Ligand code: UD1
């Protein structure tokens with residue numbers, strides 16, 4: 001049986017006070033909508049349709065990038081109306097469709113799976129949760145068999161219904177053909193004059209299709225409507241990612257200070273010191289240590305490497321096995337080969353540093369002339385003396401030695417010693433003479 005998902009994202013999200021559409025704000029480095037798409041896909045949905053508002057071009061572009069289709073809901077007439085806008089995109093689809101909201105980044109693939117599973121047994125399913133504070137959620141009323149009797153929206157509920165704490169999460173699964181038949185027949189005779197998705201089970205019952213109620217935790221269905229809720233959802237996601245890393249054998253002394261991205265890969269026995277940020281695209285191999293206050297993005301760190309404290313790995317940094325990258329060293333689009341060391345205060349960009357090479361404190365690859373980027377190639381076991389500028393394009397041969405303070409503009413052959421600095425001149429006694437002359441001049 002095929003699986004599809006419809007994700008509603010036509011809401012305005014005005015409370016974010018942002019020019020960025022709500023569902024494109026990021027949690028753990030990935031847009032909220034991306035988390036929902038990933039969960040649906042993880043549960044087996046092969047066709048995913050995102051419902052957007054007319055001015056939601058950025059959302060449609062993002063959906064396309066994630067391999068999802070997008071449709072437009074011309075007017076915001078309610079969640080049932082929004083879901084029905086996906087009918088044309090799914091007209092050739094046979095199977096189960098799960099309908100949910102695009103602003104619930106913590107929804108897991110397990111909950112999607114649970115809805116698809118429950119649908120199989122009953123014909124249709126919704127997901128519900130026990131709310132600590134049910135406030136404005138739709139209330140889930142069960143029948144004597146524990147199946148769904150009805151969902152009552154808060155604004156339409158009487159006092160007895162409002163006292164119910166089982167709430168509608170906003171994930172519904174049904175046979176696609178039947179779903180769109182019911183969605184087309186929804187009415188808006190309710191307190192909000194909206195076409196409610198939550199009325200679908202009533203129409204299903206008229207066709208003798210029952211509705212099972214799967215359960216989830218309140219945290220999973222947390223919707224993001226404001227910056228404060230975005231920060232709360234981020235905190236919850238970070239807790240999840242930290243716990244998953246710890247469970248997989250990553251060592252962290254202060255996990256609450258380490259920030260992950262949705263795709264961070266840390267192998268077992270990686271040690272992460274406090275206050276480290278993993279932006280998207282990072283892989284760290286077993287036995288490597290990431291020391292305090294380091295920032296890594298789209299970078300790879302090999303087995304046993306030491307990075308930081310205060311290191312910055314930018315996109316394209318590849319740190320091989322047993323490399324040391326120390327404090328205030330920035331590496332961008334550069335491969336640092338096995339056992340090489342850059343321990344202090346360096347910029348290495350658009351470069352290769354050969355195995356066993358030593359990059360002295362203050363070494364800079366001058367890779368940019370204001371127009372183009374140029375490559376620096378440093379051979380195996382080369383030694384770059386402190387405070388050298390390597391003006392790219394330039395190459396330093398294997399085993400070559402660059403004297404401290406050099407400005408290197410011409411390539412240095414293998415095993416050569418290169419000086420790129422003025423020769424020192426020392427004048428004995430001249431300092432004393434200078435002092436006396438200046439002191440007597442100042443008195444006058
Ligand atoms: C909805 C549910 C409620 C549930 C709650 C959980 C309905 C009628 N009610 O209420 O039972 O407890 O979610 O959070 O479904 N949207 C559109 N087009 C529209 C209207 C909404 O795309 O015309 C999208 C919004 O962008 C949002 C989602 O649907 O992502 C939910 O809409 P919202 O207005 O927040 O529904 P609630 O009133 O919270």
Ligand code: MG
Pocket residue numbers: 223
């Ligand atoms: Mg809502």
